[in-house]
Amino acid sequence: EEARLGFLGVINTIGLKDFVIFDLGGASTEITLVRNRQIEQSVSLPIGALTLTGTYQKGDEFTDKECNKMIKAIRKVIEEQPWLKNTKMPLLGIGGTARNIAKMDQRKLSYPITKLHNYEIPYHRFTELLDEVKSKPLAQRKKINGLSSERADIIIAGMSIVYELFNYVNCKTLVVGGSGLREGLFYDYYGHNYLGGNPIIPDILIHSAENVLLEMTRHELVHAKYICRLADTLFEQWWSLHKGDNALRRCLQVASLLHDIGKRVNYYSHARHGCYMLVNSNLYGMTHIEQAFSAFLVMNSHGLTPKEYKNFLYGKLLDDEQRSIGQKLSIILAIAEALDESHEQLVMNLDSRISPDEVRLIIQYPKHRDIDITKGAVEKLVKPFKKEFKRQLEIEWSPQ
Known part of the structure; x- marks a missing residue:
């Protein structure tokens, strides 16, 4: 049941279809294999960061012999689950250990987004963190940037479990989930009472984007959805000019829906504020890079602004190709926004030659x-x- 609720917290907030969830606690670790957004198999393993530390660490620090003995015990328990072996799916970690791993990695990289949810850590960076943690005594571990001092005493055991899962599943990426058991309880209730009995939301990105819009007035909501339709139409008609894939189309849809949210802070600089708010909103089903890309579109939703572009806070997450297509899609969003400058929804149809x-x-x-x-x-x-x-853009106004 704990695994099921953890799964509901994850599946409604992370845009993956096939992956392995682990919820690493003090005394147990719940493992769930997910295929096509459904639980295929789950188990609760009797290994946790607290109990392993208490069982195998006899003094103030792990000796090499104690650590090796603990790793063998972890490996033995995990290998009793042959359905996990070589699935090569991403690991998705929930719980305090996973969050601390993400915090340590973010601090090392001076990462520009502070949220942990949906943060990705490749295998090589994880092993570097594990080596650092194992090389330091407790007093020094407590000073590692991003590691909670209350978790410093059990982090070696916790990360050892994750390391063995990495190798057994044979995957390259750890995704950190900020939503778990608590959110799963909510979605279980919400699904059964408001979604016709199904606690799994079909389209978590649009659902969460519309949740962000709930504070808008009806007039603002109509405008936002209208801009989204116009921008999507232009994306499709002008595809040969930008060659954006479906993921970028979704980014444009989200940016179109949320392009005005910065008005809650300040009307005259709402694009800048909207950029920050989009990245820090509870938008589910997008990677951090996709959120940064969508924020770039919002920032330039009235046309490209060189100063803002140069100082774009999340720019380090985008490569040159993403910036280039981002500039093109920004123009599409800006034109869609201009087409409803009066907020009267006067455009009936668009056609391109x-x-x-x-x-x-x-x-x-x-x-x-x-x-x-x-x-x-x-x-x-x-x-x-x-x-x-x-x-050249030639505009033909056609009264009907």
Whole structure:
């Protein structure tokens, strides 16, 4: 039951389909094999960071002999579960040990995002952390940046369990989950009472993005969803110009829905505030890099701003290729935003004609409505469009 609830906390907040969950506690470790977002097998193993330390460490520090004896015992227990061997799926850790591993790794990297949820640690960095932890006596371990002083005495045992799981599962990545048993209890209740009995949310990204929007007024919500539809239409029609994949399309959808959330802080600089709020919101189903990418789109949702771009807080998470396509998708979001500058949802339909030298965007709108505000906002983006896409943007306004 503990494994099931931990699974519900994870599956509704992490966008993986196939993985192995471990919930490492003081006296036991729950292991769950997940395929296609469903539990395939689970077990509670009688090994935990506290009991292993108490059983095998006789003095103030582990001796090499004691440590080797403990590792053999861990390996023996894990190897009694042949269904785990060589699954080559990512490990997903919940609980205090996993969170402390993430904190230590983030501090070493001066990582720009402080959240631990969905943080990824490759095998080689994990082993470097384990070597460091094992090389220091307790007094020095307590000073390791990111390691809780209350956990410093049992961290060697905890990380040894994770190390053996890494090797037995034969995987390359540890993903840290910030949601577990507590959230699982909530989703169990929520699913049975509000989702027709199914506690597994089908689309956790859009569901969580819409949760972030709940504080918006109805008018703001209509505008946000309208911008999302326009941006998605342009993404599809202009695919040959940007070649973005489905993951980037989802990033654009989220950025479109949340592009105005910064107005809760300040209207005039809401793009900058929205960038920070998006990264720090409870958005589920996105990697940290995807959240940084979406934040980049929000920051530039009124057109690319060189100063903000240069000082982009989460820029170190994006490579040159991601920045390049991010600039193109920022223009798409900016045009979608401009198309509803008046917040009246006047655009009825969009159609594009693409040639080597130009993109003709045909915009249909009600003939009896004044769209001067919209025209002015869109025309301002013709020059930035040409800079990014190397084509002239020709706007054809078509009253219907």
